[in-house]
Amino acid sequence: MDSRRIAENIACWRARRRLTQTQFGALMGKSKRWVQDLEAGSRQADPRLSVLEAAARVLAVPLAVLLAGTPDDHANADEMDAIRAVLHRHDIVTGARATPADPIDVETLRRSVHHAWRLFQSSAAFTSLGGRMPGLLTDVTQAAALHQGDDQLAAYRALSMTLQLTEALAIKAGAPDIASLAGHRAVIAAERSGDPVIQASAARHLADALTADGHPHAAAAFAQTAATRLTNELTTRGPAGLSTLGMLYLKAAIAQATAAALTDHRATAAARQVPDLLDQADAHAHQLPRDADGNALFTAFSPTNVALYRLATHVKLYEGAAGAAVAQTITADQRAALPRERRAHLLTDLAHAYTQAGQREKAVDTLLDAEREAPEEVLGRPRTHQLVEDLRLLGAGTAEGRLRALAGRCGLPT
Known part of the structure; x- marks a missing residue:
């Protein structure tokens, strides 16, 4: 610290x-x-x-x-405070109309939510994205309360996707309480939409939030139950259905790997389930048509993303050498096909794997690659700051100078 x-x-x-x-x-x-x-x-x-x-x-x-260790962390904290405040407002909790204004039409809402998700996946303008979330949450909540019929169902879809984005931002900012709150509400809005694809998407995000909030066993159970419940409908919904179904298994795998790192009596059983869950996700990934949208419903789901999760689960299980070996199977073209946020995530997980495997110079250089890919994913993330601190304590050999410079850019003492 x-x-x-x-x-x-x-x-x-x-x-x-x-x-x-x-x-x-x-x-x-x-x-x-x-x-x-x-x-x-x-x-x-x-x-x-x-x-x-x-x-x-x-x-x-x-x-x-x-x-929080950097000025960016303070900015993130302020944004999270603003998001927390809007989530606690009476009109947002109840859906009661705060003003007599007419709701925004659902097509405008859909475009706004789509644009916000694109910003997230590009790892661009996270600060401005966090700042716009309170207003977007207000707009979609009022639309869901005021529209009727099919427009109301569409508004609930937009509300759920906005809450899912809120959850994803909160996890990156190290605010698991907000992630869990937004994740639960996203599931409720998804259920009201009646759309199984949105329901599956919300379930996978809640599983993520529960894992981040220290409840990986509950997260795994929730994701697996949702997958079992929704499989029949999702397999008939094309790439979006297969992608969200596959992501439920990936989130369950991450949750079980996280649970396996605990010292409770269920840890061994959790570790045994990880490979099977990853294989189930991989099977759904290979069912996607060759010309399918590789980012259906902002999942970035594909065989490549399954490999990324294999790497991540090895890191969770402290199997760094095995994780690094998985990363080597991902070609440059496959990595380039991922959204920028996923590419940076792959590199930061690989840096963790190299650290665990004792290849600390490679870990530093991989973090620098991640910084070039998406600076905010390295400079503004609590998880990455901790890795930089760990590398400084462990020593990075010939990469010490590069590591000190990176620590400075992260706002850490040098």
Whole structure:
């Protein structure tokens, strides 16, 4: 942990909460001098997690906000605060009309949601995308409440897809509470739409959110139950149906791999299920027509994406060498066919695999490749920041200089 940055974050949020050092100390059960030392970064070189959890509780912020390491993280936190606020608004929760204005027509909504998803997959303008989500959430919620008949069903589809995008952004920003909230509501909106493809898409995003929020067993069960329930309808819905069905198995595989890293009595059984789930996804990927849209419903689903998930599950299981071997089977042309966000994700997972395999110089160079592909996927992601910190602790040999420069661009102390 970067104790200096954490100290600055605590001081910043204490000031925003209009607490003096004496008041904050009293709420923490400590003295003013203790707070002064904490905010100066001299209380402990590595603050105990219990201290940080108590500070987050007193300051009424998620722990992830105190751990944020760069100015971009603060911007992300502000965007997530704005999204959290709109998700908690009465009109958004209930669908009650806040103003007497007419709802936006469903075709305009569809185009707006489609454009937002395209921005997400291009890894472009994440900051502006996060900033526009409160307004988009308001528009689609009011449309679902006010339209009737087929237009209302279309509005519920747009609402679910907007909530799914909110969940995906929240996971990248390290805000699992928002991801879980948005994911649950996306499933509800999808059920109201009556569209099995949207239902499957929402289910796979909720599985992602549950995994990120520390509930991988529940995530795997949810995704697998949804797949069983919807298979008959999805297999008749062309590429979109096959893609969302396949993604349910991929999300179940990631959830089971995450669960297998736990120390509970179900870990071994979870690990055994991962290969079968990946194989089921691969079978659906190979059922796609040759000329099918490889990004149906923004899934990027294909045999290549299944390979990407094989790599990711190996990383979750701390099988770095096996993950790196999978990555070598993906050709340059196959990688180029993926959306930019997926290409960067592949490279960052490969960097994790190289780190686990002890090939730390390769890990640094792979992170630099990912940065060239999509800078924000490296410079603005808590998960990648942690990998940079791990590499600095482990040592990167001849790549030390490149690693220090990357850490600086991430806003980490050098």
